[in-house]
Amino acid sequence: MALHKSMNPVIEFPLKSESIPQQLDHEEEVAEWLEAFDQVVDDEGPNKGSELLNALVQRARETGIDVPVQLNTPYLNTIPASEEVPYPGDRKLERRIKSLIRWNAMAMVHRQNKKDPGIGGHISTYSSLATLLEVGFNHFFQARYGDQPGDLIYFQGHASPGVYARAFLEGRISEEQVKNFRHELRDTPGLSSYPHPWLMSDFWSFPTVSMGIGPLNAIYQARFMRYLENRGLIAKTPRKIWAFVGDGETDEPETLGSLSLGSREKLDNLIFVVNCNLQRLDGPVRGNGKIVNELEAYFRGAGWNVIKVMWGSDWDPLFEADKTGLLLKRMEECVDGELQSFKAKGGAYIRKEFFGKYPELLKLVEHMSDDEIHRLTRGGHDPQKVYNAYLRATEHTGSPTVILAQTVKGYGLGSAEARNATHSEKKLADQALSAFRTRFDIPIPESAARDGSLYRPADDSEELKYMRERRGVLGGFVPSREVMPLHFDAPSLEEFSESLAGSKGRAVSTTMGYVSMLRQLLKDPNIGKAIVPIIPDEARTFGMESIIRQVGIYASQGQLYKPHDQDMLLYYREEKNGQILEEGITEAGSMASFTASGTSYANYNAITIPFFTYYSMFGFQRIADLAWAFADARGKGFLVGATAGRTTLLGEGLQHQDGHSHVLASTVPTCHAYDPAYVYEIAVIVQDGMRRMYQLNEDRFYYITVYNEDYPMPEMPKGVEEGILRGIYKCRAAAEGNAVVQLFGSGPILNEALRAQEILAGKYGVSADVWSVTSYNELRRDALSTERCNRLHPQQPEKKPYILTAIEGARGPIIAATDYMKVVPDQLSPWLRERLVALGTDGFGRSDNRQYLRRHFEVNAESIATAALSRLAREGKFDAAKAAKAFEELGVATEGEDPAKL
Ligand SMILES: Cc1ncc(C[n+]2csc(CCOP(=O)(O)OP(=O)(O)O)c2C)c(N)n1
Numbered sequence: 001m002a003l004h005k006s007m008n009p010v011i012e013f014p015l016k017s018e019s020i021p022q023q024l025d026h027e028e029e030v031a032e033w034l035e036a037f038d039q040v041v042d043d044e045g046p047n048k049g050s051e052l053l054n055a056l057v058q059r060a061r062e063t064g065i066d067v068p069v070q071l072n073t074p075y076l077n078t079i080p081a082s083e084e085v086p087y088p089g090d091r092k093l094e095r096r097i098k099s100l101i102r103w104n105a106m107a108m109v110h111r112q113n114k115k116d117p118g119i120g121g122h123i124s125t126y127s128s129l130a131t132l133l134e135v136g137f138n139h140f141f142q143a144r145y146g147d148q149p150g151d152l153i154y155f156q157g158h159a160s161p162g163v164y165a166r167a168f169l170e171g172r173i174s175e176e177q178v179k180n181f182r183h184e185l186r187d188t189p190g191l192s193s194y195p196h197p198w199l200m201s202d203f204w205s206f207p208t209v210s211m212g213i214g215p216l217n218a219i220y221q222a223r224f225m226r227y228l229e230n231r232g233l234i235a236k237t238p239r240k241i242w243a244f245v246g247d248g249e250t251d252e253p254e255t256l257g258s259l260s261l262g263s264r265e266k267l268d269n270l271i272f273v274v275n276c277n278l279q280r281l282d283g284p285v286r287g288n289g290k291i292v293n294e295l296e297a298y299f300r301g302a303g304w305n306v307i308k309v310m311w312g313s314d315w316d317p318l319f320e321a322d323k324t325g326l327l328l329k330r331m332e333e334c335v336d337g338e339l340q341s342f343k344a345k346g347g348a349y350i351r352k353e354f355f356g357k358y359p360e361l362l363k364l365v366e367h368m369s370d371d372e373i374h375r376l377t378r379g380g381h382d383p384q385k386v387y388n389a390y391l392r393a394t395e396h397t398g399s400p401t402v403i404l405a406q407t408v409k410g411y412g413l414g415s416a417e418a419r420n421a422t423h424s425e426k427k428l429a430d431q432a433l434s435a436f437r438t439r440f441d442i443p444i445p446e447s448a449a450r451d452g453s454l455y456r457p458a459d460d461s462e463e464l465k466y467m468r469e470r471r472g473v474l475g476g477f478v479p480s481r482e483v484m485p486l487h488f489d490a491p492s493l494e495e496f497s498e499s500l501a502g503s504k505g506r507a508v509s510t511t512m513g514y515v516s517m518l519r520q521l522l523k524d525p526n527i528g529k530a531i532v533p534i535i536p537d538e539a540r541t542f543g544m545e546s547i548i549r550q551v552g553i554y555a556s557q558g559q560l561y562k563p564h565d566q567d568m569l570l571y572y573r574e575e576k577n578g579q580i581l582e583e584g585i586t587e588a589g590s591m592a593s594f595t596a597s598g599t600s601y602a603n604y605n606a607i608t609i610p611f612f613t614y615y616s617m618f619g620f621q622r623i624a625d626l627a628w629a630f631a632d633a634r635g636k637g638f639l640v641g642a643t644a645g646r647t648t649l650l651g652e653g654l655q656h657q658d659g660h661s662h663v664l665a666s667t668v669p670t671c672h673a674y675d676p677a678y679v680y681e682i683a684v685i686v687q688d689g690m691r692r693m694y695q696l697n698e699d700r701f702y703y704i705t706v707y708n709e710d711y712p713m714p715e716m717p718k719g720v721e722e723g724i725l726r727g728i729y730k731c732r733a734a735a736e737g738n739a740v741v742q743l744f745g746s747g748p749i750l751n752e753a754l755r756a757q758e759i760l761a762g763k764y765g766v767s768a769d770v771w772s773v774t775s776y777n778e779l780r781r782d783a784l785s786t787e788r789c790n791r792l793h794p795q796q797p798e799k800k801p802y803i804l805t806a807i808e809g810a811r812g813p814i815i816a817a818t819d820y821m822k823v824v825p826d827q828l829s830p831w832l833r834e835r836l837v838a839l840g841t842d843g844f845g846r847s848d849n850r851q852y853l854r855r856h857f858e859v860n861a862e863s864i865a866t867a868a869l870s871r872l873a874r875e876g877k878f879d880a881a882k883a884a885k886a887f888e889e890l891g892v893a894t895e896g897e898d899p900a901k902l
């Protein structure tokens, strides 16, 4: 039988019944079935038809018949013209407004590149997105719901000129700012290239331009909104999350990797709009296939509601007139590369190559001019179609919706339309500027058009009045980031007394100490509810079962089963208002939750304090770009890298042992990274972090490494708080005083330094002080900024960086040992110079126990002690022969390969 095959092999469906070819084996039977089916649909409607089909498929499956799974629908609009509601806005006026925005967006980029060649910017992304955004701005994007914040909108990053151009017309962005697009460092600060809350903190909320991060964050944002609602932390509103996504952007695993969370959690507060302009930067997204079909199957398979907006209203009469189904067949036959060519090459080409394939189709358009054929619109450029899709999406319940909107890249840019190179187009030729002006009726003189002048009509013009009125109805302007003053009293340090008291000789790990601290915080009557523990399936590894029992895991449907361990104290407790976000094995997803929680103070007027605890090796090196976006978004919270340290995490080997996350953490400007050795140090850092982030409203976040090595935790000595926070304090002075060498240790390696102190004193008569270095990163940042200040003010008295003040009077070489790479202590070498000897864990990890690992990486007490003696010998302060012998005595190999290379 000759059923029509579309481009996608999983799709098979017949044309309209009249067009079924006549060579079917059971043609009469098929015709009868189809006729009966058509009859039911005609008499009882499409729902009945769907019910019948489902019943048939069900029956076939029950009897073991292999019914193909069909995830694609015909290459048509999901909403038939007959079901559309009329457009509620003033189409003419909205078109004029949109044209002005198009013009200014283009002019902004064009002018700047003329003035400052190479400054960059994009004009073709917005040109394809304009209608999709404008219908939203005029009719859907809600700025607030009463006293509650409104919709959260993730804009396609490269379309930012269009968003600025609208704000310019709205009077929210001055002409001066527009003229300084991508000139952020001028006297009048300009506009940032892309959506960056860090740079435009009262405008943008969501950094989206690193592709894939926006859609991923949007999904978890929608879930987090439900979490806040179900926990009673925010009021329920019809608030939506809109994510505008490029079709090329869907290549990113982050974009599509978490779709199932959306359907599992029934996130009908989430709407994706994929701008299917069929192109990315270099060329077509799926030149040899159909991106819309691929995405439809993907989203539908993941349980999303899919609405395709393929063709504009001007196609409706053609479909109506086509009695054969050939028009659809022709559309199905074309791969995206052809669809792109049609737009690039114009009406005559389309007539010949598209319609010309079948005489019936040629006849269909014989009354149309080439120009009319060329202008036949793609769905995403037709406000009527887009409005209906948005309306359906906002009314849909039970799952998220994706709108797949077909558009043209570079729409309206004349010769740049639908060309492979259009993404990189930054300037238009004089002639193209004039053509643009004419096509979109921009009321400026020809000469101004050729200059790419901006144009803003008078404040009381019809256009601006309409824009303001529409935004008024929808609660105000968007995008707009507004942070309300929120009152927060951080717990005092006394409230951490349990963590400060030490473990009374009991051997515990810093992880265990951190978990008890978290348990205490969760009980706190003032802030307990605000804490959001986030875990990617490692709670048991970190000993967090008790927290599961204490506050439960968030499960939007509650617990639908009796857990098998229900009788046990620490059973697996899931609840509708559970507090823990147990994300499963997704560090990226967890980071997206961390982002939603860490920015809730801005997006929901609600402070939540995320503690994202993960396997440190699978942290920064896996989600570094998301962490960067988190910082850009002014996120706050605590990242806790557990099972830290290349030699402290025993047994697991090369792909588990983290010796570099502190290097990566140091690259994020607002990330404050600490590597504490003792539980009281963690308490001081967490207490101060809460105070600074939520009470003093500083835009910063923390990275703290915690380890699984058990040892006794001392009580906090007096007066060390400042040192802990700034990065260093003296932990144990030489018993005999007069130290001639200084030992720096961090995390559990501090114990090795302490043991080295004993070896040096006991065996070699060398006295050493031991320091706990909680943060090389903080010490370096302080030293750099002090040095900058000294450099810029040569006449003023020289200031000392904290590191030099802290170790003032301490003599001799400094042996700094860490469970991280040597470059971590080396950060201080500009100030400690040749005094500094760094011992660290450069190289690949191994599976073995701590004793062997530390010996291998040369960070054990013996290596620290010998390093001290060796350095003293070089300085002529210790006998070189004795130093050489010490290596042998202490079992430190001298002739093996460098572990950094092994
Ligand atoms: C992670 C990442 N990789 C690469 C880029 C560079 N880049 C910017 S736009 C673009 C193409 C975008 O294509 P698409 O998503 O289809 O958006 P369109 O402009 O076509 O709407 C690329 C590769 C980026 N911004 N982020």
Ligand SMILES: [Mg+2]
Binding pocket: 246, 247, 248, 275, 276, 277, 278, 279, 280, 285
């Ligand atoms: Mg694209």
